[in-house]
Amino acid sequence: MCGIIGYVGKASAAPILLEGLRRLEYRGYDSSGLAVLNGGNKIEVRKKSGRLANLKGLIKESPVAGGCGISHTRWATHGEPSDVNAHPHTDQSGKLVLVHNGVVENYQKLRNVLAGEGHVFQSQTDSEVLAHLIGKYYDEGDEEDLQRRLVEAVRVSLSQVAGTYGIVAMHADVPGFLVGARLGSPLVVGLGKGENFLASDVGAIVSHTKDAIYLQDRDLVYLTQDDFSVEKVDGDLSEYEVSTVDFTPEQAEKGEYPHYMLKEIFEQPTSIQNAFRGRLIDDQASALLGGLGLTPRELRDIDRIVLCGCGTASHAAMVGEYMIEHLARIPTEVEIASEFRYRNPPLDKNTLAFVISQSGETIDTLAAMREGQRKGHRVLGIVNSVGSTIARESDGGSYLHSGPEIGVAATKSFTSQVTVLFLLALLLGRMKHLSVEYGRNMLKELRELPAKVEKILLQSEHIRQIALKYIDAPGMLFLGRQFNYATALEGALKMKEISYIFASGHASAELKHGVIALVSEEVPSVFIMPRDSVYEKNVSNLEEVKARKGPTIAITTEGSTELEEIADDVIYIPEVTECLSPILAVIPLQLLSYHFSVARGCDVDKPRNLAKSVTVE
């Protein structure tokens, strides 16, 4: 939530900042702004509400020049999206500028104190208070080394902040010098030749450098174009390492696709393969998840599993619960991270906890992990973003290797999360009662998945035609059973978040317990009903909807042609073992919501009110 990029170097800062903001826009798009220090030690600020295009227009009218600057794309927390609430924010003197990602929880108290001292605020934001605070301590400082004085001002100010921050600050009297710090909101240092960067995400800087330092909480960094230094906000030494970014700038672009979401849907044959590549052991008919760091004895002793995540990741966790209980017979629970962190659930020593997160930065998931660790538990991560906070702080785990996911709606991360959870279920199952033959069959099924996904993707146009048929639908129901109950929830989430129509997912049998009241001629019901152990039950539920004149769309296994007589529309998926069916069944749902929303004129990559990575509570 909110994207930050700062630059110091020989090049002109504004184009680099604007390009970085374009790559960060998925983190928030309520407003954007930048500040550049020109040669005459004057800070020029340009900011504008709405999409980045508005800021670009403003800069075209009123250009800025200089080789040192900071910028921000905002997801509003305190204060409506407006020009004045856009970042950067300036202090009382007008010489210090700051961009901030996070929430200053005690901002009202700090603001009152500063107002009492004569500070006048322009915006309703919590962030502006931080700018004033840093500016005040800078002005009061007596350190002759101005760089040091700015660092100290940042340090003292942050010690008074309750809440979270990823910040970059710059002062007109300290040219060519940026100070950054993080607590709870990500910040990465990019190391170039004769230039350095600070950004919320490596995606913003990968076209300039592949050398990055993923800062840890309470790290404070300052940089010039040729040098940098990392220490702790409290002055202690900080340990850091320089990592190499694991993807190319091209991977972070949408290429020939009209939207990132469509690109990412079409990447799934590859991303699913990447999730299991090198993790199948044929001679043991099992899976290898070396990153778990558990001995065979420890794995055997696990008698309960907790899977924790938010949104789509929690739906993947639900599929995981069914898979693990089915294949490994280990009781498994799914916990919504925001509930888990405050609920204080009992965990005993043989419980294995996983947090699941594409971004590795979701604040509730991160807090749930830390809460588990605080109680002395080992908490493992299933994460996509390399170097993210969860990846670094978890006690081991598995990467998804999906490559960057930029469309706000999660697509390929869901199928990769389910794939990794399947590997876990298989590994645990093979430690217990699953036969070699069963294990071999599962490996075969996994290997066949990418080609089956390709086959579904070929139906994109057919699915688009179905979407167009229901284009005026005011709402949509998604129904599934067993492994595909979670798929129904995920289908509904995709539909509502990008099309803004009401959509809800249910276990098909729940229809008669209330949901059926929503069925009408205008509201289509999408049944996820592969030919599996509950197929006939789903057919009965579909008939019940039909009897009430509700339009129906069935997603079923190739060959179930009898459904063409009952359902209004049928989408086929290839035959697959029951527990892997969500990976195939979700693809038509992703395409349905995509085509439906595009046809309704929605911005599917940047749906209203949302941001990709939820780093505030």
Ligand code: F6R
């Ligand atoms: C839905 C979606 C969100 C995320 C959720 C968790 O399409 O993208 O529901 O799944 O915010 O995000 P991560 O996986 O980054 O923790």
